[in-house]
Amino acid sequence: MLQRLVRRHPGVQIDVFAPPWTEKLLRQMPEIHKVIPNPFSHGASSFSARRRLGMQLREAQYGQAVVLPNSWKSALVPYFANIPLRTGFIGEWRFGLLNDARHLNKDKLPLMVERFAALAAANGMELERPLPAPRLQVQAEQRAAVLAKFGLAPNKPIVVFCPGAEYGSAKRWPPHYYAELSQRLHAQGYAVWLIGSPKDKDVADKIVALGNQQVINLCGNTDLAEAIALMACADLVVSNDSGLMHIAAALNRPLLAIFGSSSPQFTPPLSERAQVLKLDLPCSPCFKRECPLGHFDCMLKLTPKEVARHIPAPAKHELGTLNQSGVTSPCP
Numbered sequence: 001m002l003q004r005l006v007r008r009h010p011g012v013q014i015d016v017f018a019p020p021w022t023e024k025l026l027r028q029m030p031e032i033h034k035v036i037p038n039p040f041s042h043g044a045s046s047f048s049a050r051r052r053l054g055m056q057l058r059e060a061q062y063g064q065a066v067v068l069p070n071s072w073k074s075a076l077v078p079y080f081a082n083i084p085l086r087t088g089f090i091g092e093w094r095f096g097l098l099n100d101a102r103h104l105n106k107d108k109l110p111l112m113v114e115r116f117a118a119l120a121a122a123n124g125m126e127l128e129r130p131l132p133a134p135r136l137q138v139q140a141e142q143r144a145a146v147l148a149k150f151g152l153a154p155n156k157p158i159v160v161f162c163p164g165a166e167y168g169s170a171k172r173w174p175p176h177y178y179a180e181l182s183q184r185l186h187a188q189g190y191a192v193w194l195i196g197s198p199k200d201k202d203v204a205d206k207i208v209a210l211g212n213q214q215v216i217n218l219c220g221n222t223d224l225a226e227a228i229a230l231m232a233c234a235d236l237v238v239s240n241d242s243g244l245m246h247i248a249a250a251l252n253r254p255l256l257a258i259f260g261s262s263s264p265q266f267t268p269p270l271s272e273r274a275q276v277l278k279l280d281l282p283c284s285p286c287f288k289r290e291c292p293l294g295h296f297d298c299m300l301k302l303t304p305k306e307v308a309r310h311i312p313a314p315a316k317h318e319l320g321t322l323n324q325s326g327v328t329s330p331c332p
Contacts, residue, residue, distance in 0.1 A: 001066070002031035003132050004120035015060070017077065024225035028136050045073055054080025066119050072097060087119055112267050133270045136250040138232040146229040150218065154233050156191040157314035162239035162248070163207060164200030164219070168289025170261035171241050173299050175203050179210035180304040181238065186214060189314045194219050195227050195244065236311065241267070249274050256310055260298035261286050275310055277302060
């Protein structure tokens with residue numbers, strides 16, 4: 001969406017109103033000029049506070065607001081900011097708050113990325129395909145600083161595991177499967193790093209406890225920017241369907257994306273270097289937080305042996321770096 005907006009409006013200044021935890025990620029998107037932290041917690045209406053904030057933003061004289069969430073609350077700040085063009089999909093109680101309200105045809109735009117990209121075009125315009133792949137940039141000096149901070153020397157091929165998934169346990173490949181896969185990788189000469197949020201630390205600790213003391217467990221120890229820099233070092237990422245999976249794809253890292261209760265038909269990793277690993281079971285995808293049938297077959301039947309079949313033998317290690325175009329190139 002950002003790439004399409006820049007192409008449609010050369011020289012445009014794009015500011016983003018978003019939750020504070022996304023700020024370091026957004027600052028690595030070259031299209032973004034400024035991040036305005038969203039102080040409102042999820043689900044909070046805060047009508048008066050949203051009105052005050054919107055009125056404070058009037059002096060910026062924005063020409064357009066693109067509202068991505070479908071809630072009426074998300075449309076309040078642009079309305080009170082007197083932004084003349086307020087674009088978004090028709091959602092709950094938003095008539096009047098949006099004056100460029102679009103009807104969403106889910107069959108025509110099945111992917112989330114297609115829906116966002118469509119909002120960058122003029123109303124009524126067909127979505128132009130193919131879509132550009134999202135890309136994140138990590139500078140060599142940024143990566144070197146993070147490696148030094150954590151005392152990491154990437155002298156082996158690196159596999160990054162992202163064993164968490166914020167949505168729920170149904171999206172998480174079991175810890176003992178990650179543990180078994182880690183042992184296979186170490187036998188092949190790989191180093192394994194675990195990356196995730198503090199909420200993923202328990203899962204990561206279980207992986208280490210199951211015979212993987214040599215694993216570098218970074219879950220809960222990095223901020224998002226540091227996690228991105230470390231993932232940029234990876235020769236391979238193995239991830240559940242999660243935010244970090246999409247970051248790995250945007251970093252153009254080789255990726256094994258494990259899907260169970262969710263569907264790659266809606267939010268796939270957007271990279272030609274990604275392989276989606278999924279069992280086509282009658283009960284999947286169910287989009288539930290926990291397995292409603294109690295057997296968890298969509299993950300348990302996707303064994304470490306099967307996932308390991310998709311892992312290449314390690315080649316001579318060259319630490320990759322992203323250049324300005326987002327393409328990897330070797331560095332010392």
